[in-house]
Amino acid sequence: MGFEETTPIQEGTISFALEGRDVIGQAQTGTGKTAAFGIPIIQQADVNGGLQGIILAPTRELAVQVAEELNRIGNVKGIRALPIYGGQSITHQIKALKKKPQLIVATPGRLMDHMRRKTIRLQNINVAVLDEADEMLNMGFIEDIEEILSQVPDERQTLLFSATMPPKIQSLAERFMRNPEVVKTKTKEVTVPTVEQHYYEIQESKKFDLLCRLLDIQSPELAIVFGRTKKRVDELTEALAKRGYLAGGIHGDLAQRKRDQVIRQFKESTIDVMVATDVAARGLDITGVTHVYNFDIPQDPESYVHRIGRTGRAGQTGLAITFVTPREIDHMKVIEKITKKKMKKMAVPSFSEALEGQQQAAVSSLLRTVEETNLSTYKASAEHLLEDMDSVSLVAAALKLLTKEPDTTPIKLTEVAPLRAKKSKNQRGKGGGGRGNRHNDRRSDRDRKKRNFNDNRRVNPKGKNRNK
Known part of the structure; x- marks a missing residue:
């Protein structure tokens, strides 16, 4: 497969996993985690043993990518992994399950659907993997995961991988793992050292022109632009297209077929700018991403780490750029403090x-x-x-x-309220990047009405589209 040497997470995990030990692996995305658990699982799998392993992943895209990687590793031995996720026909999945794959890579919700239908039975599972456990926690999957693990035989092997280790993940490990070996590969800095990190202090209304200028100056081979909301992603994608950029957007409300199409176009460089929400881009493993633009500053440091981890992968260098409004400077400093990495302030370029x-x-x-x-x-x-x-x-x-001369076509984006850093417990809810205020693709409309700190309704209280 072209592997020449192990990455630190692989070196620390594979030997323990081959011994049948439970393992907690703490490492960032892009560090070779899939091979770290995939190689020992496939090494010990029985071609004729039916379903033996489940891998839980937070998003559809990650489930597909992990399954593809496991199929490449298991190809010669004849071990097959099947991705199971929402948004795809369950009838199609049931047909594929009848071919008896040895491994299943699933999002928790769809796996629970199959368990209820009894189209997937877990009584013979001997290894369970939780990939991107912190993100599954953020997305509200923790109860599903507990239910799934409770139906897997107690004598199984459990491998858990997470970039961060919040208390609920530690509690999950204590309940469902047996004397796990802990493998940490974190450097002194939480963020990837091969990623250069810059920021621009800029007014909200001037962000888009700055993004276009940077795209013109830096000419990234492949770039991901992160927006805070699904509406933001849609507006940015449309605005970039108006200015002549080859851009596509992904978020949780898009049909799976459309999301797959955009990701395929990005991988094939048919488009060179992908606009995404945090959840939609979670776990994307796309080689060659040279630039990440945080059009909206992320709400918590974990999201920042995951975002900029899309570039600087496999030893390559990358550039991560964050747009910060004056009222968000304190929030940016919180991110710097937790990631132990200073962002370099840059001067806004001219036309x-x-x-x-x-x-x-x-x-x-x-x-x-x-x-x-x-x-x-x-x-x-x-x-x-x-x-x-x-x-x-x-x-x-x-x-x-x-020469593509800079386009000045007028663009109107809906304003997004700035983030504020939390300053004290009695101010919680008024500010900041706390996990309690996290805005993600899975929050329901009812939840948004209750906790609308970062919702566009704060700018437009009646929820009407001003552009109509």
């Missing part, structure tokens, strides 16, 4: 710098074409043109044609 950036991209494209392309069929036309025109003017004209 002329954005134009210069696009000109440099055009120059690079021209030089690359000269180096990599056979130009013999064009040389006669070039020589003919040079008889009537000087070479500098011709090259300048070519660069003008190749």
Whole structure:
């Protein structure tokens, strides 16, 4: 598969897992966790043993990606993993289950559906894996997980992986694991050291123009832009398209087919900007993401760590940029304190710098074409043109044609209320990035009415769309 050496989480986990020990692995995304539990599980799996292992994942996308990776690892041995998740036909999944895969990678809700239908039975499971356990906690899956684990045989092996270890995850481990070995691979800094972290202090109304200028100057190969809400993602995706960028958006309200399509286009570089909510992008393992833009500052440090972990993967370098309004500076400092990493403040670039950036991209494209392309069929036309025109003017004209000049098409985005750092217990609910105020794709409309700190209704109380 091209693996040359183990990553720290693999080195620390595989030997314990092969001995049948329970393991708690604390590591960030992109550190090789799937192989850390996949290699020992597949090594010990019986091709003719029916369903032997379940892997629980927080999102559909992560379930699919983990299953794909396990199928690559298990290909030669004949071990198959089947992804099970909501948004896909349950009838289709029941047919696939009849082919008797040895492993299932599932989101908790859909697995519970199959358990109730008795289309998945857990009595022969000998290994259970909780992947991204902290995110499953944030998404409200903890009771589902407890119910699932209670129906798996007690003598099973349990492997738990989490970037952070909040008290509820520790409690879960104490209840359902037997003397687990703890493998920590965290460096002194919580964030990935290969990711350079910058921030811009910017007014809410000027964020979008800044994003466009940075895209023009930096010309990222693949970029992910994070928005706080589903509405924000939709508006940003539409606005970027109006300005001529190849962008697609994903969030929890999109049909699974549409989400899969956008992710496929991004992986194939048909689009080079993906706009996403935290939950929709959780666990995405896409190589080659060079830039992450936090259009809205995340509500808690864990989300920040997961967001910027989309870049700087597999030893590559990456750049994470956060837009911070003046009223959010204190919230940013809380993130810096917990991640033990200072973000570098950057000066907002001008329009002329954005134009210069696009000109440099055009120059690079021209030089690359000269180096990599056979130009013999064009040389006669070039020589003919040079008889009537000087070479500098011709090259300048070519660069003008190749340069994407910054677009100033007017864009209107719905304002989002700024985040405030929590300052004391009696101020809880008025501010900050506390876990209690977390806004994610799974919050119901009823919950949003009760706890609307970061909802667009705060800006537009009646919930009406001002653009209509």
